[in-house]
Amino acid sequence: MIERLFRFRHPLVQLEKHRLTRVARGFIPEELAPLYQRVVPDPETAIDQLEFLVVDFETSGLDPERDTILSIGMVEIRQQTLSLSSASHFYVAKPQQVKPDTAVINHITPETLAAGVSLEQSIHDLLERMPGKILVAHGAAIERDFLRRALAVDRSADLPVVWLDTLMLERSLATNRGKEGKDYRLCQIRQEKGLPGYLAHNALADSVATGELFLVLLKEIFAGLPPTLGPLYYRSLYGRA
Structure with missing residues (x-):
């Protein structure tokens, strides 16, 4: 009975409700309809039965209300394999939004963005790849909040999208091991796990680096047991097992 009650209250079950x-209420924007047509996976769904879209946004700052998306990188994971052939990277054509410090950190210049696509087109391209996929990001709140802002979706009306956060997954492991307060930057976690260095603050490189880290975290979290979605989503939300 307790197990059934917990399952009923699982965040994935609530998201499906x-x-x-x-x-049932209708009035779903046409561009979001494909997301609402897909059932949210059950907590017991095996990872091998799912497809993942790893995303990274490079932005002009951390406030979605004032700042903007500069570039988007994404790559897919299927059958616990990173599909580099699925990788894509595009810049958002708003050169006036580039701050001097942002240009240095993100390797983005006004000239680069001038050859990019509009924010509307870039979000449209992202939305086309999202239905039926679990989204993965490092520090996923940034991507989630900037996407909400771009779609003009209120914070109280979450999209039926499952986000897995590699930062929170690592935090859940650190909490279990009594190592809270560590450095949760993507580059630092990768270094601790023996993963190679990469070009940080580049949306495509960050998405691939996050995807590689996600696959390592799967092995650590499940320790040889068949991985399922429920525990990952719970850890991603709360930073604990």
Whole structure:
């Protein structure tokens, strides 16, 4: 009985109930309809049965209300394998948004963005790849909040999208091991796990680096047991097992 009650309250089950409620009420924007047509996976769903889209946004700052997306990188994971052939990277054409310090950190110049695509087109391209996939990001709150802002979706009306956060997954492991307060930067975690260095603050490189880290975290978290979605989503939300 307790196990059934916990399952009923699992965040994935609640997200599916939210999706069904929104569908029943209607008034879903056309561009978001494909997301609402997909059932949120059950907590017991095996990882091998799912497809993942690892995303990274480079932005002009951390405030979605004032700052903007400069570039988007993404790559897919299928059958616990990173598919480099699926990788894509595009810049958002708003050269006036580039701050001097941002240009240095993100290796983005006004000239680079001038050859990019509009924010609307870049978000449209991202939305086309999202249905049926679990999204993965490092520090996923940034990507989630900037996407909400770009879609003009209120914080209280979460999209029926499952986000897995590699930062929170690592935090859950650190909490279990009594090592809270560590450095959770992507480059630092990768170094601790023996993963190679990469070009940081580049959306495509960051998405590939996050995908590699995610696959390592899967092995650490499940320690030889068949990985399922429920524990990963719970850890991603709360930073603990």
